Amino acid sequence: MRTYVITGAASGVGKATADMVRANGDKVISVDLHDADVIADLSSKEGREHMVAEVGRLTDGKIDVIVANAGLSINASVTLAVNYFGALATLEGLHPYLAGSDSPRAVITASMASLQPFNQEILDLSLAGDEEAAMKVAEANSDPAGYVNYPTSKRALVRWMREHAISEEWAGAGIPLNAIAPAIILTPMTEPIFADPVQRENMLSKVPMPLNGPAPAEACASAIMFLASEANTHICGQVLFTDGGYEASTRGAGQW
Ligand SMILES: NC(=O)c1ccc[n+]([C@@H]2O[C@H](COP(=O)([O-])OP(=O)(O)OC[C@H]3O[C@@H](n4cnc5c(N)ncnc54)[C@H](O)[C@@H]3O)[C@@H](O)[C@H]2O)c1
Numbered sequence: 001m002r003t004y005v006i007t008g009a010a011s012g013v014g015k016a017t018a019d020m021v022r023a024n025g026d027k028v029i030s031v032d033l034h035d036a037d038v039i040a041d042l043s044s045k046e047g048r049e050h051m052v053a054e055v056g057r058l059t060d061g062k063i064d065v066i067v068a069n070a071g072l073s074i075n076a077s078v079t080l081a082v083n084y085f086g087a088l089a090t091l092e093g094l095h096p097y098l099a100g101s102d103s104p105r106a107v108i109t110a111s112m113a114s115l116q117p118f119n120q121e122i123l124d125l126s127l128a129g130d131e132e133a134a135m136k137v138a139e140a141n142s143d144p145a146g147y148v149n150y151p152t153s154k155r156a157l158v159r160w161m162r163e164h165a166i167s168e169e170w171a172g173a174g175i176p177l178n179a180i181a182p183a184i185i186l187t188p189m190t191e192p193i194f195a196d197p198v199q200r201e202n203m204l205s206k207v208p209m210p211l212n213g214p215a216p217a218e219a220c221a222s223a224i225m226f227l228a229s230e231a232n233t234h235i236c237g238q239v240l241f242t243d244g245g246y247e248a249s250t251r252g253a254g255q256w
Helices: 012-023 045-059 077-098 120-127 131-140 149-165 191-195 197-206 217-228 246-255
Strands: 003-007 027-032 065-068 105-109 177-182 239-242
Touching: 003 012, 003 045, 003 077, 012 027, 012 217, 027 045, 045 077, 065 077, 065 217, 077 105, 077 120, 077 131, 077 149, 105 149, 105 217, 120 131, 120 149, 149 177, 149 239, 177 217, 191 197, 217 239, 239 246
Parallel strands: 003 027, 003 065, 065 105, 105 177, 177 239
Antiparallel strands: none
């Protein structure tokens, strides 16, 4: 039986992934603000430390898969704190617990937003690991009407993932580290947008998804399941766009 730690497992993609893992007969240690085995606020240092300690206690320090999925998308500094610094703390904090696994894996939930306009200063400070300074700039860019902190947090996460996936710590230790990048998923995160016809049309026109349109959480969970599976032995530092064709539509030939 494999043990998966899934953050953000109380809702949406995390919950759908947890359901699939359990349906396979494997074990889930869920982490979330509520309705989880480990209740932890990943926006804070204390919450992250508590999460690592609790997962260690519940698993005797032996796990097989990390799914760093928790996130939110409001234009506030807490979005950077959870989506980037919380995800890094999850990956780095739980990494030692993968050491005893025959087939360790780590998967991140990034986003197609990692391709969108971002704030260079927040990105640079985040990648330099200066959370305090990055949070100050994020704070200053938290106009509720804006859209900076979310794409910047996801871009930073993908940049970090690609740099670290090939390192001694991850690839060298036999741990595939990869990300999925969804476009629009129909989860509580996007419910308010889809409840408002104007916002809904605006979103659909800005985020083309020619293949099957906005995705159910299970579509993304399936991709996480593959990246986390024992079958995945050689995918390293990749961003799997589970986006109904958004990336191909918007980046097109420019990418290759
Ligand atoms: N919904 C979309 O359209 C979409 C698109 C691209 C990427 N994503 C990403 O998918 C991931 C999952 O999102 P979802 O759509 O399932 O949303 P969701 O809101 O249904 O689930 C997110 C979960 O993260 C948890 N969470 C938020 N802040 C937390 C904190 N401080 N500490 C611990 N847990 C916290 C929430 O409680 C919630 O259970 C996120 O990383 C999100 O950025 C979502």
